[in-house]
Amino acid sequence: MLAAVITAFGGPDVFALTEMPDPAGDVVDVTLAGVNHGDVHRRRGADEKPPLPAVLGADVVGRLRSDGRRVAALLPAGGGYAQVAPAGHVVGVPDGVSDEQALAVLEQGLTAWHSLHTLGRVGADDVVVVTAAAGGVGHLAVQLARAAGARVVALASSPAKRAFLTELGAHVTVDSNHPNLGAALGEAPTLVLDGVGGRTFEQLHRALAPFGRIVAYGGAADVPNTVAVDDLMTTSTGVLGFRLQQVLDDEELYRSSAARLFHLAGRGLLTARIGGRYPLSAVGRAHADLESRVTSGKLVIDVHRLT
Numbered sequence: 001m002l003a004a005v006i007t008a009f010g011g012p013d014v015f016a017l018t019e020m021p022d023p024a025g026d027v028v029d030v031t032l033a034g035v036n037h038g039d040v041h042r043r044r045g046a047d048e049k050p051p052l053p054a055v056l057g058a059d060v061v062g063r064l065r066s067d068g069r070r071v072a073a074l075l076p077a078g079g080g081y082a083q084v085a086p087a088g089h090v091v092g093v094p095d096g097v098s099d100e101q102a103l104a105v106l107e108q109g110l111t112a113w114h115s116l117h118t119l120g121r122v123g124a125d126d127v128v129v130v131t132a133a134a135g136g137v138g139h140l141a142v143q144l145a146r147a148a149g150a151r152v153v154a155l156a157s158s159p160a161k162r163a164f165l166t167e168l169g170a171h172v173t174v175d176s177n178h179p180n181l182g183a184a185l186g187e188a189p190t191l192v193l194d195g196v197g198g199r200t201f202e203q204l205h206r207a208l209a210p211f212g213r214i215v216a217y218g219g220a221a222d223v224p225n226t227v228a229v230d231d232l233m234t235t236s237t238g239v240l241g242f243r244l245q246q247v248l249d250d251e252e253l254y255r256s257s258a259a260r261l262f263h264l265a266g267r268g269l270l271t272a273r274i275g276g277r278y279p280l281s282a283v284g285r286a287h288a289d290l291e292s293r294v295t296s297g298k299l300v301i302d303v304h305r306l307t
Protein backbone atom coordinates (compact mmCIF):
# COMPACT_ATOMS: atom_id res chain seq x y z
CA MET A 1 0.00 0.00 0.00
CA LEU A 2 0.99 3.63 -0.36
CA ALA A 3 1.01 5.89 2.68
CA ALA A 4 2.00 9.45 3.54
CA VAL A 5 4.72 8.78 6.11
CA ILE A 6 6.68 11.04 8.44
CA THR A 7 10.23 10.15 9.47
CA ALA A 8 10.78 13.33 11.51
CA PHE A 9 8.62 15.83 13.40
CA GLY A 10 8.28 19.29 11.92
CA GLY A 11 6.39 21.42 9.41
CA PRO A 12 3.89 20.33 6.74
CA ASP A 13 6.74 19.31 4.40
CA VAL A 14 7.71 16.22 6.48
CA PHE A 15 5.28 13.90 4.67
CA ALA A 16 6.67 11.53 1.99
CA LEU A 17 4.66 9.14 -0.16
CA THR A 18 6.07 5.67 0.70
CA GLU A 19 5.31 2.06 -0.23
CA MET A 20 4.70 0.02 2.95
CA PRO A 21 3.35 -3.40 3.96
CA ASP A 22 -0.38 -3.48 4.83
CA PRO A 23 -1.14 -3.32 8.58
CA ALA A 24 -1.54 -6.69 10.34
CA GLY A 25 -5.00 -8.05 11.21
CA ASP A 26 -8.31 -6.94 9.77
CA VAL A 27 -8.01 -3.77 7.68
CA VAL A 28 -10.06 -1.11 5.95
CA ASP A 29 -9.49 -0.58 2.22
CA VAL A 30 -9.65 3.18 2.46
CA THR A 31 -11.43 5.51 0.05
CA LEU A 32 -11.06 8.77 2.02
CA ALA A 33 -9.02 9.78 5.06
CA GLY A 34 -9.78 12.78 7.25
CA VAL A 35 -7.43 15.58 8.29
CA ASN A 36 -7.67 16.62 11.94
CA HIS A 37 -6.10 19.31 14.05
CA GLY A 38 -4.81 16.56 16.36
CA ASP A 39 -2.67 15.29 13.44
CA VAL A 40 -1.07 18.73 13.25
CA HIS A 41 -0.11 18.53 16.95
CA ARG A 42 1.31 15.01 16.43
CA ARG A 43 3.18 16.03 13.24
CA ARG A 44 4.86 18.84 15.16
CA GLY A 45 5.80 16.36 17.92
CA ALA A 46 4.72 19.06 20.36
CA ASP A 47 3.17 16.94 23.12
CA GLU A 48 2.27 13.51 21.71
CA LYS A 49 5.23 11.93 19.92
CA PRO A 50 4.24 8.80 17.96
CA PRO A 51 7.13 6.39 17.25
CA LEU A 52 8.80 7.15 13.88
CA PRO A 53 8.42 6.43 11.04
CA ALA A 54 4.70 7.14 11.53
CA VAL A 55 1.53 7.18 9.47
CA LEU A 56 -0.70 9.86 10.99
CA GLY A 57 -4.42 10.21 10.29
CA ALA A 58 -7.17 9.52 12.82
CA ASP A 59 -10.25 8.75 10.70
CA VAL A 60 -11.04 6.89 7.48
CA VAL A 61 -13.93 5.60 5.45
CA GLY A 62 -13.80 2.59 3.12
CA ARG A 63 -14.59 -1.13 3.08
CA LEU A 64 -13.76 -3.64 5.78
CA ARG A 65 -11.67 -6.27 3.99
CA SER A 66 -13.00 -9.22 6.04
CA ASP A 67 -16.65 -8.78 5.04
CA GLY A 68 -16.78 -5.99 2.42
CA ARG A 69 -19.00 -3.74 4.59
CA ARG A 70 -18.78 0.03 4.03
CA VAL A 71 -17.47 1.43 7.29
CA ALA A 72 -15.98 4.50 8.89
CA ALA A 73 -13.26 4.05 11.50
CA LEU A 74 -11.62 6.16 14.17
CA LEU A 75 -7.93 5.46 14.70
CA PRO A 76 -6.60 7.09 17.89
CA ALA A 77 -3.21 5.43 17.24
CA GLY A 78 -3.05 6.77 13.66
CA GLY A 79 -2.65 4.95 10.34
CA GLY A 80 -5.24 6.89 8.34
CA TYR A 81 -3.11 8.60 5.67
CA ALA A 82 -2.82 5.36 3.71
CA GLN A 83 -4.60 3.22 1.15
CA VAL A 84 -5.08 0.50 3.76
CA ALA A 85 -5.71 1.28 7.43
CA PRO A 86 -6.01 -0.84 10.58
CA ALA A 87 -9.63 -1.68 11.42
CA GLY A 88 -9.80 0.47 14.53
CA HIS A 89 -13.08 1.59 16.07
CA VAL A 90 -15.28 0.62 13.12
CA VAL A 91 -18.94 1.57 12.53
CA GLY A 92 -21.13 0.63 9.55
CA VAL A 93 -22.19 3.45 7.21
CA PRO A 94 -25.83 3.36 6.06
CA ASP A 95 -26.61 3.48 2.32
CA GLY A 96 -28.05 7.00 2.30
CA VAL A 97 -24.84 8.56 3.67
CA SER A 98 -21.94 9.33 1.30
CA ASP A 99 -18.33 8.50 2.17
CA GLU A 100 -17.54 12.21 2.53
CA GLN A 101 -20.47 12.89 4.86
CA ALA A 102 -19.77 9.79 6.96
CA LEU A 103 -16.15 10.82 7.43
CA ALA A 104 -17.00 14.42 8.22
CA VAL A 105 -19.74 13.74 10.80
CA LEU A 106 -17.95 10.98 12.74
CA GLU A 107 -15.00 12.39 14.75
CA GLN A 108 -16.15 16.02 14.53
CA GLY A 109 -19.85 15.19 14.93
CA LEU A 110 -19.29 13.01 18.01
CA THR A 111 -17.27 15.85 19.53
CA ALA A 112 -19.94 18.43 18.74
CA TRP A 113 -22.80 16.19 19.93
CA HIS A 114 -21.30 15.10 23.25
CA SER A 115 -19.97 18.57 24.04
CA LEU A 116 -23.36 20.14 23.37
CA HIS A 117 -25.71 17.49 24.70
CA THR A 118 -23.93 15.05 27.04
CA LEU A 119 -21.85 17.69 28.82
CA GLY A 120 -23.47 21.00 27.86
CA ARG A 121 -27.09 19.81 28.36
CA VAL A 122 -28.12 22.31 25.71
CA GLY A 123 -31.75 23.46 25.70
CA ALA A 124 -34.01 25.94 23.95
CA ASP A 125 -33.33 28.62 26.60
CA ASP A 126 -29.59 28.61 25.99
CA VAL A 127 -27.48 31.26 24.33
CA VAL A 128 -24.71 29.10 22.87
CA VAL A 129 -21.40 30.54 21.72
CA VAL A 130 -19.46 28.30 19.34
CA THR A 131 -15.76 29.12 18.81
CA ALA A 132 -13.90 27.99 15.65
CA ALA A 133 -17.46 27.81 14.36
CA ALA A 134 -16.60 27.34 10.68
CA GLY A 135 -14.18 24.50 11.56
CA GLY A 136 -14.76 20.77 11.36
CA VAL A 137 -16.42 20.52 14.79
CA GLY A 138 -17.81 24.05 14.98
CA HIS A 139 -19.93 24.03 11.83
CA LEU A 140 -21.66 20.84 12.99
CA ALA A 141 -22.12 22.27 16.51
CA VAL A 142 -23.84 25.35 15.04
CA GLN A 143 -26.37 23.12 13.24
CA LEU A 144 -26.93 20.87 16.27
CA ALA A 145 -27.38 23.84 18.63
CA ARG A 146 -29.93 25.37 16.26
CA ALA A 147 -31.76 22.04 16.07
CA ALA A 148 -31.93 22.05 19.90
CA GLY A 149 -33.74 25.41 19.69
CA ALA A 150 -30.90 27.46 21.22
CA ARG A 151 -29.83 30.95 20.21
CA VAL A 152 -26.46 30.57 18.44
CA VAL A 153 -23.56 33.01 18.38
CA ALA A 154 -20.78 31.82 16.06
CA LEU A 155 -17.15 32.99 16.06
CA ALA A 156 -14.94 32.96 12.95
CA SER A 157 -12.08 35.06 11.60
CA SER A 158 -13.16 36.01 8.06
CA PRO A 159 -16.24 37.56 6.45
CA ALA A 160 -16.55 34.53 4.13
CA LYS A 161 -16.62 32.12 7.08
CA ARG A 162 -19.12 34.31 8.91
CA ALA A 163 -21.40 34.41 5.84
CA PHE A 164 -21.23 30.59 5.73
CA LEU A 165 -22.24 30.46 9.42
CA THR A 166 -25.20 32.75 8.84
CA GLU A 167 -26.30 30.40 6.04
CA LEU A 168 -26.01 27.49 8.51
CA GLY A 169 -28.42 29.22 10.88
CA ALA A 170 -26.24 31.16 13.35
CA HIS A 171 -28.28 34.07 14.76
CA VAL A 172 -25.21 36.26 15.29
CA THR A 173 -21.62 36.02 14.06
CA VAL A 174 -18.58 37.64 15.68
CA ASP A 175 -15.00 38.10 14.46
CA SER A 176 -12.90 35.59 16.45
CA ASN A 177 -9.97 38.04 16.33
CA HIS A 178 -11.92 40.78 18.14
CA PRO A 179 -9.70 41.97 21.02
CA ASN A 180 -12.60 41.87 23.53
CA LEU A 181 -14.79 38.90 22.71
CA GLY A 182 -16.99 39.31 25.81
CA ALA A 183 -18.04 42.81 24.73
CA ALA A 184 -18.37 41.82 21.06
CA LEU A 185 -20.93 39.10 21.86
CA GLY A 186 -23.54 41.65 22.93
CA GLU A 187 -25.19 39.11 25.28
CA ALA A 188 -24.00 36.80 28.05
CA PRO A 189 -23.74 33.17 26.91
CA THR A 190 -25.22 30.42 29.04
CA LEU A 191 -23.17 27.77 27.21
CA VAL A 192 -19.85 28.07 25.37
CA LEU A 193 -18.32 25.34 23.20
CA ASP A 194 -14.61 26.04 22.90
CA GLY A 195 -12.17 24.37 20.53
CA VAL A 196 -9.55 27.14 20.64
CA GLY A 197 -8.38 27.79 24.23
CA GLY A 198 -5.93 30.48 25.33
CA ARG A 199 -7.31 34.04 25.28
CA THR A 200 -10.53 32.85 23.59
CA PHE A 201 -11.30 30.52 26.50
CA GLU A 202 -10.39 33.13 29.12
CA GLN A 203 -12.49 35.92 27.65
CA LEU A 204 -15.52 33.71 27.03
CA HIS A 205 -15.31 32.12 30.46
CA ARG A 206 -15.39 35.61 31.98
CA ALA A 207 -18.38 36.52 29.76
CA LEU A 208 -20.56 33.58 30.95
CA ALA A 209 -23.94 34.35 32.50
CA PRO A 210 -24.36 33.18 36.13
CA PHE A 211 -24.91 29.40 36.13
CA GLY A 212 -23.41 29.26 32.64
CA ARG A 213 -20.94 26.57 31.59
CA ILE A 214 -18.10 26.28 29.11
CA VAL A 215 -17.21 22.97 27.48
CA ALA A 216 -13.55 22.88 26.43
CA TYR A 217 -13.01 20.26 23.74
CA GLY A 218 -9.95 21.53 21.87
CA GLY A 219 -6.97 23.85 21.83
CA ALA A 220 -6.39 25.05 18.26
CA ALA A 221 -4.50 28.06 19.64
CA ASP A 222 -2.04 25.73 21.40
CA VAL A 223 -2.11 27.82 24.60
CA PRO A 224 -3.05 25.93 27.79
CA ASN A 225 -5.61 27.26 30.30
CA THR A 226 -5.82 26.95 34.06
CA VAL A 227 -9.03 27.44 36.02
CA ALA A 228 -9.25 28.37 39.71
CA VAL A 229 -12.12 26.60 41.51
CA ASP A 230 -12.55 29.66 43.78
CA ASP A 231 -13.36 31.74 40.68
CA LEU A 232 -16.01 29.21 39.62
CA MET A 233 -17.63 29.48 43.06
CA THR A 234 -17.51 33.28 42.91
CA THR A 235 -19.28 33.41 39.54
CA SER A 236 -21.46 30.24 39.79
CA THR A 237 -20.09 28.96 36.49
CA GLY A 238 -18.79 25.60 35.35
CA VAL A 239 -15.97 24.35 33.17
CA LEU A 240 -16.26 20.91 31.57
CA GLY A 241 -13.79 19.05 29.38
CA PHE A 242 -14.41 16.62 26.53
CA ARG A 243 -12.17 13.95 25.02
CA LEU A 244 -13.41 11.54 22.35
CA GLN A 245 -11.46 8.69 23.98
CA GLN A 246 -14.14 8.25 26.67
CA VAL A 247 -16.75 7.71 23.93
CA LEU A 248 -14.51 5.17 22.18
CA ASP A 249 -14.00 3.35 25.49
CA ASP A 250 -17.76 2.74 25.69
CA GLU A 251 -18.61 0.71 22.59
CA GLU A 252 -22.39 1.01 23.02
CA LEU A 253 -22.18 4.79 23.43
CA TYR A 254 -19.87 5.05 20.39
CA ARG A 255 -22.12 2.98 18.14
CA SER A 256 -25.38 4.59 19.23
CA SER A 257 -24.10 8.15 18.92
CA ALA A 258 -22.42 7.45 15.55
CA ALA A 259 -25.69 5.89 14.32
CA ARG A 260 -27.57 9.02 15.44
CA LEU A 261 -25.21 11.29 13.51
CA PHE A 262 -25.43 9.11 10.36
CA HIS A 263 -29.22 9.16 10.70
CA LEU A 264 -29.22 12.97 10.83
CA ALA A 265 -26.79 13.16 7.89
CA GLY A 266 -28.83 10.67 5.86
CA ARG A 267 -31.98 12.77 6.27
CA GLY A 268 -30.21 16.04 5.44
CA LEU A 269 -30.72 17.33 9.00
CA LEU A 270 -26.95 17.65 9.50
CA THR A 271 -24.80 18.56 6.52
CA ALA A 272 -21.03 18.63 6.70
CA ARG A 273 -19.12 21.01 4.47
CA ILE A 274 -16.15 19.46 2.68
CA GLY A 275 -13.65 22.30 2.82
CA GLY A 276 -11.02 20.65 0.60
CA ARG A 277 -10.24 17.35 -1.11
CA TYR A 278 -6.54 16.53 -1.60
CA PRO A 279 -4.54 13.69 -3.21
CA LEU A 280 -2.46 11.42 -0.94
CA SER A 281 0.68 13.23 -2.13
CA ALA A 282 -0.69 16.53 -0.77
CA VAL A 283 -1.33 15.70 2.91
CA GLY A 284 1.27 18.37 3.75
CA ARG A 285 -0.64 20.99 1.77
CA ALA A 286 -3.84 20.02 3.60
CA HIS A 287 -2.02 20.50 6.93
CA ALA A 288 -0.67 23.89 5.83
CA ASP A 289 -4.18 24.99 4.78
CA LEU A 290 -5.67 23.82 8.10
CA GLU A 291 -3.00 25.69 10.09
CA SER A 292 -3.46 28.87 8.06
CA ARG A 293 -7.06 29.21 9.38
CA VAL A 294 -8.46 29.77 5.88
CA THR A 295 -10.36 26.47 5.65
CA SER A 296 -13.87 25.68 6.75
CA GLY A 297 -15.57 22.33 7.38
CA LYS A 298 -13.77 19.01 6.98
CA LEU A 299 -10.66 18.41 4.85
CA VAL A 300 -10.39 14.97 3.25
CA ILE A 301 -7.64 12.99 1.51
CA ASP A 302 -8.49 10.95 -1.56
CA VAL A 303 -5.96 8.16 -0.93
CA HIS A 304 -6.17 6.75 -4.47
CA ARG A 305 -5.36 10.07 -6.16
CA LEU A 306 -1.62 10.51 -6.24
CA THR A 307 -1.32 13.93 -7.91
Ligand SMILES: NC(=O)c1ccc[n+]([C@@H]2O[C@H](COP(=O)([O-])OP(=O)(O)OC[C@H]3O[C@@H](n4cnc5c(N)ncnc54)[C@H](OP(=O)(O)O)[C@@H]3O)[C@@H](O)[C@H]2O)c1
Pocket residue numbers: 036037038107108111132133134135136137138155156157158161176177195196217218219220221222242243244245290291293294295296297
Ligand atom coordinates in the same frame (compact mmCIF):
# COMPACT_ATOMS: atom_id res chain seq x y z
N1 LIG B 1 -11.70 16.58 22.37
C1 LIG B 1 -11.62 15.81 21.29
O1 LIG B 1 -11.70 14.59 21.38
C2 LIG B 1 -11.47 16.48 19.98
C3 LIG B 1 -12.04 15.95 18.82
C4 LIG B 1 -11.94 16.65 17.62
C5 LIG B 1 -11.22 17.84 17.61
N2 LIG B 1 -10.64 18.30 18.75
C6 LIG B 1 -9.89 19.55 18.76
O2 LIG B 1 -10.81 20.61 18.59
C7 LIG B 1 -10.17 21.71 17.95
C8 LIG B 1 -10.98 22.12 16.73
O3 LIG B 1 -11.09 21.01 15.85
P1 LIG B 1 -11.63 21.19 14.37
O4 LIG B 1 -11.59 19.87 13.71
O5 LIG B 1 -12.93 21.91 14.39
O6 LIG B 1 -10.48 22.11 13.77
P2 LIG B 1 -10.41 23.05 12.49
O7 LIG B 1 -11.45 22.70 11.49
O8 LIG B 1 -9.00 23.03 12.09
O9 LIG B 1 -10.78 24.49 13.07
C9 LIG B 1 -9.86 25.16 13.85
C10 LIG B 1 -10.21 26.63 13.85
O10 LIG B 1 -9.76 27.19 15.08
C11 LIG B 1 -9.67 28.58 14.92
N3 LIG B 1 -8.49 29.13 15.57
C12 LIG B 1 -8.50 30.12 16.48
N4 LIG B 1 -7.26 30.41 16.88
C13 LIG B 1 -6.44 29.60 16.20
C14 LIG B 1 -5.04 29.44 16.17
N5 LIG B 1 -4.23 30.19 16.95
N6 LIG B 1 -4.52 28.53 15.33
C15 LIG B 1 -5.31 27.77 14.55
N7 LIG B 1 -6.67 27.86 14.55
C16 LIG B 1 -7.21 28.78 15.37
C17 LIG B 1 -9.63 28.86 13.42
O11 LIG B 1 -10.89 29.44 13.10
P3 LIG B 1 -11.01 31.03 12.88
O12 LIG B 1 -9.80 31.44 12.09
O13 LIG B 1 -12.28 31.17 12.14
O14 LIG B 1 -11.04 31.63 14.26
C18 LIG B 1 -9.50 27.47 12.81
O15 LIG B 1 -10.08 27.41 11.53
C19 LIG B 1 -8.75 21.23 17.60
O16 LIG B 1 -7.87 21.68 18.61
C20 LIG B 1 -8.88 19.72 17.65
O17 LIG B 1 -7.64 19.08 17.95
C21 LIG B 1 -10.76 17.66 19.92
